[in-house]
Structure formats: structure tokens, C-alpha cells
Amino acid sequence: MKNTVRTFQMAKEKGEKLTMLTAYDYSTARLMEEAGINAILVGDSLGNTMLGYEDTISVTVEDMIHHGAAVARGTSDTMVVIDMPFMSYQTGTRDALINAGRLMKEGRAGAVKLEGGASVCPQIKAITEAGIPVMAHLGLTPQSVNAFGGNRVQGKTEEAAKKLIEDALAVQEAGAFAVVLECIPEKLAKIVTEKLDIPTIGIGAGAGCDGQILVYQDMLGMFSDYVPKFVKKFANVGDVMKQAFKDYISEVSAGTYPAQEHTFKIDEDVLEKLY
Numbered sequence: 111m112k113n114t115v116r117t118f119q120m121a122k123e124k125g126e127k128l129t130m131l132t133a134y135d136y137s138t139a140r141l142m143e144e145a146g147i148n149a150i151l152v153g154d155s156l157g158n159t160m161l162g163y164e165d166t167i168s169v170t171v172e173d174m175i176h177h178g179a180a181v182a183r184g185t186s187d188t189m190v191v192i193d194m195p196f197m198s199y200q201t202g203t204r205d206a207l208i209n210a211g212r213l214m215k216e217g218r219a220g221a222v223k224l225e226g227g228a229s230v231c232p233q234i235k236a237i238t239e240a241g242i243p244v245m246a247h248l249g250l251t252p253q254s255v256n257a258f259g260g261n262r263v264q265g266k267t268e269e270a271a272k273k274l275i276e277d278a279l280a281v282q283e284a285g286a287f288a289v290v291l292e293c294i295p296e297k298l299a300k301i302v303t304e305k306l307d308i309p310t311i312g313i314g315a316g317a318g319c320d321g322q323i324l325v326y327q328d329m330l331g332m333f334s335d336y337v338p339k340f341v342k343k344f345a346n347v348g349d350v351m352k353q354a355f356k357d358y359i360s361e362v363s364a365g366t367y368p369a370q371e372h373t374f375k376i377d378e379d380v381l382e383k384l385y
């Protein structure tokens with residue numbers, strides 16, 4: 111079944127959990143679709159996991175289109191959400207519309223995601239009204255890492271928690287079809303989830319959210335620059351990969367790979383003429 115904004119709304123109404131993971135390439139997206147994920151986020155976390163940057167600040171619209179289009183080619187029923195990178199929407203509704211349009215036309219996004227609350231509501235409204243579904247993102251918004259002074263838990267004070275609740279209501283009012291809640295206390299996420307009519311997708315926000323998302327290299331145990339507290343390693347794929355690389359190196363060094371079954375033959379009469 112095709113996952114759309116209606117799937118998200120119906121899941122919230124029925125109390126069924128929504129599942130999301132990040133992906134940045136065709137092969138991974140295909141595996142996730144076959145596993146039955148609702149939606150894939152082509153996150154600007156690709157700056158960290160695919161490109162080796164320290165943060166998401168340097169990621170460009172071109173990067174997002176390049177990876178987004180690959181994910182889109184690997185999916186048919188999965189909703190593909192593409193992150194709007196830093197400074198592709200903060201500069202105003204016109205820039206936001208142009209860039210969201212590029213992510214949909216060139217990246218084949220089914221929806222876009224952007225970070226922020228009340229301050230980006232004009233952008234959310236304009237993009238939504240252009241026919242592009244918007245996922246909002248509150249709490250730890252990594253594009254503001256320099257303003258936060260690090261990737262820190264958000265919404266812990268009364269003031270910050272009240273602001274987050276107001277922002278959540280504001281992005282819903284502006285037209286967002288869902289909102290990511292990142293790195294906030296689970297009880298605050300529960301309150302937000304109960305107050306909103308649109309689904310909340312949590313990452314480091316507890317089990318009370320309407321859905322969950324993780325960065326796929328984190329949940330597969332193949333990214334070790336940092337491991338946030340909210341990450342559960344569902345497999346140790348990093349270890350499996352490293353062992354396979356070691357086995358390959360050993361076998362090539364020993365001359366045991368390639369074996370006969372990996373080689374191509376030539377007819378004896380052709381071969382004779384070559385000497």
C-alpha cells in the first residue's frame with residue numbers, strides 16, 4: 111500500500127505507530143521498502159554519515175537532490191521525505207518555495223522537512239499551499255548546533271517546554287502534516303503528541319510519540335563518530351562489514367579468491383592461436 115499524508119493522518123487516528131528511517135541511496139532504500147517501512151527520510155544527517163562533515167551546516171540543496179533522487183528510484187510505496195538543508199529556507203518564503211520545488215521536481219520528494227517552529231511558519235504555509243507536504247522538526251534542531259552550543263537535550267525548562275508546545279501548535283496551524291520531535295524529555299513529547307492532531311515522529315523523545323525515526327547507520331551499528339543515548343543498535347553491521355573486508359584482504363593475499371567458480375573460460379581452439 112502506498113504511504114501518503116493520508117496514511118500518516120489515519121495512523122494517528124487509529125493509534126497505529128508510524129515507522130521511519132533515514133536512507134541516502136538506492137540499495138538501502140530498496141531494502142527498507144521490502145521490510146515495510148512507512149517513510150524514508152533523506153536526512154541532512156547525510157552530511158555526517160555519508161560525507162564525513164562534523165555537522166549538517168555545509169550540506170547543499172544539490173547534495174539533497176543527488177541522494178534524494180537515488181532513494182526515490184529505490185522506492186514505490188514508501189513516502190520519501192527530503193530534508194531542506196541549512197539556509198535553503200531560513201532566508202524567506204521565496205527561497206523556501208524555490209528549493210522545496212527543486213527537492214520535489216529533481217529529487218522526487220513526496221514531502222520536505224524543515225527545522226523550526228513559529229519563525230518558519232510563513233515558509234511552512236507557503237510550501238504547503240504550493241502542494242508540497244511539509245514535515246516540521248522541533249526540539250534539537252541540528253542546523254542550530256552553533257546556537258545551542260552543541261547537540262543538547264531541549265525543552266527542559268518551563269520556558270523552553272512551553273515554547274516547544276506553542277511551536278508544535280504553530281507548525282500544525284501552518285499546515286505541517288507531521289512533526290519530528292528530537293531529543294526532548296519523553297513526558298514533554300507525550301504532552302505535545304496528545305495536544306496535536308498531526309502525528310509526532312520521535313527521535314530521543316520516548317515511546318509516547320505517534321512514530322519513531324532513527325538514522326540507519328546508527329541503528330545498524332555502522333557509525334561511531336558519536337552514538338546518542340537514544341540509539342539502539344538493532345544489528346552490528348559495522349562489525350560484519352569489517353570482518354568481510356578482512357576476509358577479502360586475506361583471500362586475495364593468499365590467492366584463494368577468485369576461485370574457479372568466479373572465472374570465465376575460453377575455447378581451447380581459440381586459446382591455441384594466442385601462443
Ligand SMILES: Nc1nc(=O)c2c([nH]1)NC[C@@H]1CN(c3ccc(C(=O)N[C@@H](CCC(=O)O)C(=O)O)cc3)CN21
Nearest residue numbers: 155158159252261262263325328333336337338339340
Ligand atoms: N549519525 C547521526 N545520527 C543522528 O541522530 C544525527 C546525525 N547523525 N546528524 C545530525 C543530527 C545530530 N544529532 C545528534 C548528535 C549527537 C547527539 C548527542 O550526542 N546527544 C547527547 C545529549 C547530551 C545531553 O545530555 O544534552 C546524548 O548523549 O545523546 C544527539 C543528536 C542527531 N542527528
Ligand SMILES: CC(C)C(=O)C(=O)O
Nearest residue numbers: 132153154155193290
Ligand atoms: C535525525 C533526523 C530527524 C534528521 O533530521 C536527519 O536525519 O537529518
Ligand SMILES: [Mg+2]
Nearest residue numbers: 153154155193
Ligand atoms: Mg535533518
